[in-house]
Amino acid sequence: MKSKELPKKYKANEAEAKWGEFWESKGVYKYNPEVSREDTFVIDTPPPTVSGSLHVGHVFSYTQTDVIARYQRMKGKNIFYPMGWDDNGLPTERRVQGLYGVRCNPLLPYKEDWVGKASDKKKKQEEEISRKNFLEVCQKQTAEDEIKYEKLWRHLGLSLDWEQQYETINDHCRKVSQISFLDLQKKNLVDYKESPTMWDTTFQTAVAQAEVEEREKGGHFHDIRFAVEGGGDFVISTTRPELLGACVAVVAHPEDERYQGLFGKYAITPLFNVKVPIMPADHADKEKGSGILMVCTFGDIHDVEFWKQEGLPLRQIIEKEGTIGAIKYGTPKFPSENPEKANEVSSQLKGLYVKQARKKVVELLREEGSCLAGKGAALVGEPKPTQQFTKHYEKGDHPLEYISTRQWFVKVLDYKKELIEQGQKVKWHPESMFKRYEQWVEGLNQDWCISRQRFFGVAFPVWYPLDENSRPNYENPIYASQDQLPVDPLSEIPKGYTEEQRGKPNGFMGDPDVMDTWATSSLTPQISSHWGTDDKRHKSLFPADLRPQAHEIIRTWAFYTITKAWMHETEIPWKNIAISGWVVDPHKKKMSKSKGNVVTPESLIDQYSSDALRYWATKAKLGSDTIYDENVFKIGQRLATKMFNASKFVFLQIEDVEDKWLGPENITEAVDRVWIEKLNRVIEDSTKFFEDYNYSGVLSQVESAFWEFCDIYLELVKTRAYKLKDSKEGRSALASLSYTWKSFIKLFAPFLPYICEEVWSWSFAEKENAPSVHKSAWPKPLELTDQKEAGPLIDMAKEALNALRGEKTTAQKSLRWPIEALVLKGQGNDLERFREIEKDIAFSSNLKGNIQYETMESVPEGKFFEFSVTLSENAD
């Protein structure tokens, strides 16, 4: 490469396309399975949810991981850096439903010729298709999205090994998930039990504690009068009057004097006239409402716990769809003192959604005379507004209901202590994030529910035998054997059975549920390491070195991954976990698609370049949120341009110089050696910071050193470098420039991979026999022999240049304007030192005459010298 061939300006788009192809064709980022574990750095990359598009938040955190990977690669490590796509699960189903206007009905037969058509407009979900058709269209859609995602990641310059790609729905991941399930089953760490579980009525599936979020909603307190059997009455307060028909008890605090006389008696509910026990319960609060409240199946977690504790009857009135069921009162399950009336009420409520039912019940209570003469309506006064917090599935719109269903649970509650200990063995970056993990584990109150009543997910490798009445025997499941995996129990059969026996008396049925997405993504380290299928590979990749992830999923992804690794192999899944912050809007709220952020990463890259976005992403400290600010992209863009220009200049000076004059042994001049010492410290500190995952510290350090290089050192020595090319002084400058340039390319390479590869290719790719800077060695401090004490020459030069530039600027003259005379005043030894750089100063400030030195006892604080400058009358 000759400098003449270089473009006048840096064209980032062209360069980035070129080097992207170059890296791919040279296999720069390939993992080498032959290298030993110690020399390999393993990253457990987060598989993003495939549901449309990636946004700037993804760019932010994935880039932060990439600079770590690039640093480790330059340190000589063999890098295992895979990419996975989390396509399995509800987000994909939701997207497909919206996009294609379809809904899965497992009862329908497969249609061979059915082809879904995606439409941009949100279709109403109307067309029902079979499970198999539904899964096919999910597969097709995610495959399309994944191609888009990959394109963006390549453009962003993530140094991933694309051969290690996986999708969480593929055969390999399904197999690993099922192996995991069977292993937990063998170790008696899973339970299949019927139990009240948080249920989303929209998606009609169970959800886990970790996927639940609280939302503030307006509600109303309703005061309702209950009669006491044998005389008397009391008023309860409730926000959920629609659950009146599900009331199984009434409770007050054991020490509440008002209700002492009632414990042991029975209350009669209004409308339904159901006899329920009045009991003491610790969770009742004397101060709240009237101090007495109803227990329903199920209003909240207290109801569930009290119901379990007391062995109360189950009266589930809310159905899986979120509607009130057709309940017949006057039966053993739903007794009533007045079945006729209860059934009249029930007939008015059945089929209503919760909200409608609430309205209706209130209406009826208004009309209802409270079973007691002279006490007015059962509804006492008017409903009083209140702010209430309700639990929602994080992806759902309607409040969750507790519904008793049969689900698979992983027994985490028994192992809180062990799981906290495991978390402690991992090194958290930043350290404080461990607290969140610890607090989450301590606060767990439910086992991990891993079954979902959905379709696009990993099946449970389980069948149930049917008895002579075709009722499943859940107590004795048939588990798949290893050689059957991955298995779909709905289309494949257990050993010893024939397909004809499916669903028949004395036959079998497949478990219809799928696993929670997290049950699979909690295995990402094992998915990558081929746990259970390739022992050698597993040993060479597990545990991983680094798990990068965001903080809001500590309670899910980090926790579940630690749990699985411990349950399977009593290991930690990775040695380090690096928690990235969020990208927030100017009001410090998390940026997300739903908040109407229309800026796509693709358009930002086109506008500012990948290097610029990477600069922005890695300026932010690990774990800290960063405000989305396009100004920072511009600064990154400018840095890349500066790198190009400074490189071009240095290259211009050294391209025709023989290699022997560019070796570090030629760096003989004091000022050059001082500069190299400065650079050494930058290299040392950068290395130290990187080892501590403090990439942002590296960047700001290197950046400020680079600007000092351009503004001060380069300006200072450039004239010497080209005017005295063939002398010892000139060669010292040239060798120093060459070495410094090379060092900066390497120091910036993890952050700005494209511009660095570009300028590296001009000269060093050949000289250093490293076609890619990203495979070149991370710099080490340069040992200068025969080091003599040189003092703060660079600082002196900086002060002098600034002073002389300041004079010219104040006089409104250009920086090349000649200086007639300079008087330098300072202390004796400083003046003596200054002589080392006087020629460089004279060159770079266009000083015509000599410098006149004057000794003075005291200089202004924090300065070396005082300058008296006489500018020339005329320009050159």
Next chain:
RNA sequence: AGGAGUGUAGCUCAGUUGGUUAGAGCGCUACGUUGACAUCGUAGAGGUCCCCAGUUCGAAUCUGGGCAUUCCUACCA
């Protein structure tokens, strides 16, 4: 309510173990096209380091107490 983080220039943020006069970039003002760079450069203005008390010769930094703000967790019949 409990826990974690943050609070430094108009804005976004550094500030490495306590140490002269607290830094950078953006923005602002003025100037300058110089033989790498106008996608630029140079210079300048701009701060009660949230507040109060303490430790210390010395505090943005350490301790205690507030305040503000973000997040996590819990509760709210």
